[in-house]
Amino acid sequence: MNRNPSLADRIREWPKAELHLHLEGAMEPATVVELAARHGEDVALEEVAARYRYKDFLGFLEAFKWVTSLLRDPADYVLIASRLVETLRSQNVVYAEVTLSAGVMLRRHQDVAENFAALRAGAEGAAAGTLKIQWIFDAVRQFGPQKAMEVASCAAEQRDAGVVAFGLGGDELSLAAQEFRGVYDFARSQGLHALAHAGEIGGPDEVRRAVEVLGAERIGHGIAAVGDPRVVELLATRRIPLEVCPTSNLRTGALGKVSGNQLAGLPEHPVADLFFAGVPVTLSTDDPAMFETSLAQEYEAALSAGLDTTGLIRVTEQGFESAFLPLAERQALVARFHQVLRMQGLL
Numbered sequence: 001m002n003r004n005p006s007l008a009d010r011i012r013e014w015p016k017a018e019l020h021l022h023l024e025g026a027m028e029p030a031t032v033v034e035l036a037a038r039h040g041e042d043v044a045l046e047e048v049a050a051r052y053r054y055k056d057f058l059g060f061l062e063a064f065k066w067v068t069s070l071l072r073d074p075a076d077y078v079l080i081a082s083r084l085v086e087t088l089r090s091q092n093v094v095y096a097e098v099t100l101s102a103g104v105m106l107r108r109h110q111d112v113a114e115n116f117a118a119l120r121a122g123a124e125g126a127a128a129g130t131l132k133i134q135w136i137f138d139a140v141r142q143f144g145p146q147k148a149m150e151v152a153s154c155a156a157e158q159r160d161a162g163v164v165a166f167g168l169g170g171d172e173l174s175l176a177a178q179e180f181r182g183v184y185d186f187a188r189s190q191g192l193h194a195l196a197h198a199g200e201i202g203g204p205d206e207v208r209r210a211v212e213v214l215g216a217e218r219i220g221h222g223i224a225a226v227g228d229p230r231v232v233e234l235l236a237t238r239r240i241p242l243e244v245c246p247t248s249n250l251r252t253g254a255l256g257k258v259s260g261n262q263l264a265g266l267p268e269h270p271v272a273d274l275f276f277a278g279v280p281v282t283l284s285t286d287d288p289a290m291f292e293t294s295l296a297q298e299y300e301a302a303l304s305a306g307l308d309t310t311g312l313i314r315v316t317e318q319g320f321e322s323a324f325l326p327l328a329e330r331q332a333l334v335a336r337f338h339q340v341l342r343m344q345g346l347l
């Protein structure tokens with residue numbers, strides 16, 4: 001046995017939370033090939049790899065659209081949900097909030113309730129009690145508020161089946177936050193938590209609007225906040241967590257936009273600046289297969305961007321603390337993490 005495990009080995013052993021993870025973006029190329037074959041389509045691994053390479057954020061959205069076009073019946077969702085759970089278990093993720101693009105399902109005239117029941121059963125079967133999963137239904141911003149309202153209604157209907165939040169993704173620059181205020185008011189009235197992608201390819205004002213106009217309780221990405229100290233302060237004082245996904249930001253060009261340098265690499269990622277400014281930062285993979293990453297790699301990215309071991313421990317705690325779970329469950333997850341830290345001599 002290795003008596004001096006590296007930090008990476010230790011982090012692998014840490015129980016972790018994933019709060020920003022799209023089910024559809026977690027489809028590994030081999031799974032995509034398998035799905036296509038199910039539907040009589042001949043797709044080669046090389047084609048998937050080529051489609052998983054993007055020049056910019058809109059290119060990524062195109063690829064996302066393509067990959068979701070292969071999800072046609074409940075059995076497809078069972079397959080990808082069980083594969084996702086295998087990946088999460090291998091990463092020692094013990095709690096996940098998984099986002100489902102319900103807006104895309106509705107666009108394809110699919111039965112959201114039927115798909116969701118199937119994929120939930122697939123995920124729970126694969127998890128076998130080792131991993132707790134809750135769900136988020138995401139609307140596509142550019143499809144407009146009316147479609148978003150349909151997603152919020154579906155989410156409300158599935159409240160008892162483990163849907164905890166309503167979110168908004170897609171093209172942040174397409175429609176103003178204000179347009180979705182009524183949808184968020186409705187979601188909240190149904191007991192759903194409110195999430196939004198903001199400050200990914202949009203500026204700091206989008207983050208502020210997500211908080212002040214939509215009442216978002218956590219922000220997907222939000223890295224652009226770093227460009228406005230007032231927005232950083234807003235997040236820090238109101239304790240609004242950011243779900244930071246460094247590799248995603250690199251691969252979609254969002255990082256280049258925020259840093260003002262298209263050639264910026266992970267060391268230039270603002271995750272450490274935001275963390276040290278007191279913003280509750282968490283780490284996630286976003287679309288791990290589409291960005292060829294894993295949660296372990298996101299920890300590496302955060303290290304290279306300037307977080308140290310103490311910072312990563314805090315970020316891991318914040319992942320549990322920011323979960324949409326009752327306080328006692330959040331505390332139990334943190335306690336479980338601390339137990340591992342003690343065994344590793346890190347606490």
Ligand SMILES: [Zn+2]
Pocket residue numbers: 020022169197220286
């Ligand atoms: Zn996302």
